Amino acid sequence: MNQITYDLLTKICDKCGGRCCYFAKPPLTEERISILLKNGATFDDILFHSYRKLDCKSTGFCIGYDNGRCRFQAVKPETCVAGPFTFDIRNDMLEVYIKQERICDLVTFLKENPDVYREQYELALQNIGHLVRSLPKEELAEVLKVEEDSTDKVAEVPLREVFSPDSGN
Ligand code: SF4
Numbered sequence: 001m002n003q004i005t006y007d008l009l010t011k012i013c014d015k016c017g018g019r020c021c022y023f024a025k026p027p028l029t030e031e032r033i034s035i036l037l038k039n040g041a042t043f044d045d046i047l048f049h050s051y052r053k054l055d056c057k058s059t060g061f062c063i064g065y066d067n068g069r070c071r072f073q074a075v076k077p078e079t080c081v082a083g084p085f086t087f088d089i090r091n092d093m094l095e096v097y098i099k100q101e102r103i104c105d106l107v108t109f110l111k112e113n114p115d116v117y118r119e120q121y122e123l124a125l126q127n128i129g130h131l132v133r134s135l136p137k138e139e140l141a142e143v144l145k146v147e148e149d150s151t152d153k154v155a156e157v158p159l160r161e162v163f164s165p166d167s168g169n
Pocket of ligand 1: 020021024025026054063065069070072077080
């Protein structure tokens with residue numbers, strides 16, 4: 001993604017007030033925890049029950065949300081990078097969803113700009129795939145119990161493709 005587009009997307013996110021960071025609790029792989037700890041997070045920022053995740057402040061916003069920005073922007077968790085795409089797994093298929101426009105202004109922009117949509121979709125798929133492959137099975141099962149409202153399904157990918165050796169990171 002070129003810098004101009006990236007800046008534009010950042011501007012749209014800045015204006016939103018962090019709706020996707022409110023009670024987000026993004027799941028964390030072992031690797032992501034280690035990266036976050038090297039980038040300013042502490043063990044107190046992480047919840048270790050059910051599945052490992054970033055905690056929320058008393059306001060409900062993610063512990064990483066600070067002054068309208070993510071303080072972990074360069075190293076944020078996979079589900080945060082994937083947004084506004086999200087996922088579920090059913091019947092051996094990875095289902096990819098997108099948030100509805102009424103809850104995410106970024107979606108309107110992506111739908112009006114197919115090239116950027118495709119680019120963000122590919123990035124999302126890459127990050128979701130990495131997360132799905134990296135999380136312990138029991139934790140992934142807990143993550144999948146979290147319901148995501150106001151989303152629409154946009155794609156299905158066979159799980160065997162997600163786990164194939166050629167699927168990248
Ligand atoms: S890590 Fe950053 S982008 Fe993800 S929910 Fe927390 S503040 Fe938002």
